Amino acid sequence: MMDQEMVTLSKPPVPEEFRIKSYVLRGGRMSNAQRRAYELLSSRYTIPFTGKVLDFRALFANENPVTVEIGFGMGFATAVIAQKNPEKNYLGIEVFRPGIGRLLWEIEKRGIANIRIIEHDAVEVFTEMVPPASLEGIHLFFPDPWPKKRHHKRRLVKRPFTDLLARRLGPSGYIYMVTDWADYGEWARGELSATPGLVNGYEGFAPPQDWRPRTKFEAKGLQKNHEVRELLFKTEAP
Structure with missing residues (x-):
């Protein structure tokens, strides 16, 4: 039973500055395989959002x-990384249902056992469901850049949310x-x-990490002459 997989702790409400959504729900048609x-x-690999x-x-x-991946899209990179690292666990957070269906399809096709999924807002999941100091890693592959200046407030990678990530x-x-x-x-x-507890693993941007799969989304961006930037920040030693 799912209640046996969770523990109840006292948690503060989601801070006001976290309530601006960093995404817009897209309808998107699900293929027959995804559906x-x-x-x-879903009942085997997805976890409902709860207050626990x-x-x-x-x-x-x-x-x-x-390791938690925020916004895994169609889930290809998630599946490949998890399959190559069976000694690690991966929790994917996504709100795009066709992408969740695709990752579930990949899980079945590849026989992957070390992935779970939460279909919910990542900010609320990290605030209410992820325990402090519990994660080895956090992946954010191609989050929405919200390029217009008036939309920068919607960008996910900003303080104080990065402070929360560091504490997890x-x-x-x-x-x-990326x-x-x-x-x-x-x-x-x-x-x-500027996030307390984090230090840049490199002097500037990180070189491409050879363990990260390249996706069709990334290839399309490169065809449009987009410049890929990679960042690898680590927990600061006490």
């Missing part, structure tokens, strides 16, 4: 380290962000650099 996967596999803090050991039935990381934890919007890369580097 089938969503209908058949997750017990990762109970959820995954092991004590392996956990354990010792030797990391945040790995964007194909140069301005957002500069913005995010500034926000992460």
Whole structure:
């Protein structure tokens, strides 16, 4: 039962500055395969948003380290990384249902056992469900750049949300962000650099990490001459 996989802790309400959504829900048609996967596999691999803090050991039935991916899109990179690292656990957060269906399809096709999914707003999930100092890593691959200046307030990678992310990381934890919007890369580097408890793993932007799969989305951006920026920030040693 799901209630056995969670523990209840006292938590403050979501802060006012977190309530500006960093996404817009897109309808998007689900393919037959995505719909089938969503209908058949959701109960096995998805977790409802609740007011309870997750017990990762109970959820995954092991004590392996956990990485959260925020906004996994169609889930290809998520599936490949999880399949190559069966000794680690992965929690994906997404609100785009066709993408969730696609990742569930990948899970079934590849026989992946170390992924769980929450279909909800990442800010609320991190605020209410992710325990402090519990994560090995946080992945943000190509979050919405909200390029217009009047929309910058909607960008996900900004303080105080990055402060919250840092508090959810354990010792030797990391945040790995990739964007194909140069301005957002500069913005995010500034926000992460100002976040207490985090240090840049490189002097500037990170080189491409060879363990991250390249996706069709990234290829389309490169065809449009977008400049990919990668950031790898680590938990600061005490």
